[in-house]
Amino acid sequence: MKHTYLLFILPIALAIFGCNQQPRHPQAELIQQASATAMTDKSILQYVDSIQANLASLEKQSSLIYLQGEQSMYVEKYNSNGKPVLYEENIDNKLISNRIRRYYLKNDSLILLEERTKDNKGITELRRYFRNNIAFKQEKRTAAEESGLKKQAYATITSGSSEENTAPTDTEQASTTQTASKEVQQLKIMEDAIAQNGSFTLYFDQFIDIPEESIIQLKSNARNGYTANVIVRKNDALTDSLQHQAEEFKNKRLNFKWVIADKEAVYVPVAANVTSAKGLNK
Template sequence: MKFFTASASIYLLCVLYSCNFKSNHPQAALAQDSVATAINEKIINSYADAIDKKTDRTEKKSSLLYTIRDHSFYAEQYQDNGNTVLLLSNEDNGALKNTRKAFYLRNDSLVLVKTSNIQGTVLKDTLTYLRNNTIFKMVQRESSNENQQKKTSYKLISTSSKASPETYQRQIKFLQNALAQQNQFEMVFEAIHVLPEESYMSLKSKTSSDYQATLLIEEKDAFIDSLVADPLKYKGEKIRFNWIIKDKQAIYVPVASKVTSAKGLNK
């Protein structure tokens, strides 16, 4: 009996030590858990907070801004030491609904999904916690304005009728395709529009997909001059260029531009 009590005490101390051990690395709180089952809501929240605080110091990649009919979206990826720790999906359906999803990963395993919806005047936030690829808790809050939303407490909701881990994995693959411009997001040059007020480059999906992408051209370079001079030469071809996402707009980055920060810069 004494041996059993001593063993249980040692196990508990190990778990508590893992939960409270401090590190600057965002994955430390989870990586140091003695067993996977020790991962709980509190530890996952601490892990996600640590990642959020480090996003300006991690490698960021943004997809193009894709549109299909009245729907537009773009994806963002944050990597720490070569590992993807956060994927973001930013969706805009005009006046109908705007959705932002954040997928927090640890060693390629999904541990938290934060979903924020704005539908009309209704704001809804949902937190989905996963352990060993299984949803073990979901909480939600809802209000009619942003200030009230921050003060509203989360309430426990049922996990039975919500998205499954498999659904989340499909969503992650969808975002990865958008970031890599592959499958339905393999984009080719369509046209360039030079207007007195603003100039744009338009791309379309190489497949039968209806996805399109448009980039604002604020500053021209030799490559843009080539597209303007002979657009038919490049039509239907996959072209390489840099861009940033700013204020929900994809903006072309000229080759000679001094914007060299890895944050938001893509190829």
């Protein structure tokens, strides 16, 4: 009887033990999600919630703040286990409009684009869902003010609207696929912004020394290209050289670190044993 009792409780004990051994890593939800091709709009939103809940534990990279005319833009990228799960693009047109786009990825596939636009007409939030890099659903909500926006439910953009359809015809499908390709291409552009490649390649222009903080000014060689300002609050060997030997660095690429704080790029000084020559990006 004793052996029979043990045989009865053993499977139960193993089952309980197995349940208690579920991963407790803060990013466990990210790892256990279904593949990108099998995700629905609901599972995509659950996945996005898990990313937002774990942002502090993800690896983060930021681009410089690029200026072009009246517009400024910068990109932030979040990685989980070495793979990108979120790109955030911030575009500001001073008093005219502000736009934030969040691109969520699963296994290197785009699954959701969230876009939030604020202008003098109010606030609009748009969500576009992707499967195999093709949009299969789109929804939005609008309000005059922030408080009113949170009370609004998202409305699906349906067939017959001026926006893209959720059940497209063959012609509309081609248009939707093209739009998806455009969004996927934007991921490459944001990578260039982070790495200062392509149209975001910037060179040292001048060092502006002012009380309390200084500014490293960078510019593109392209006509009407991007420029960027980096605030210097604490000097090191590189900024010393930029200040006193600016001509030696003129029109050269620099290699330094920065952080984005209060929508400003702030210079991160390096250790005293790093020489100014290492500031050149060679």
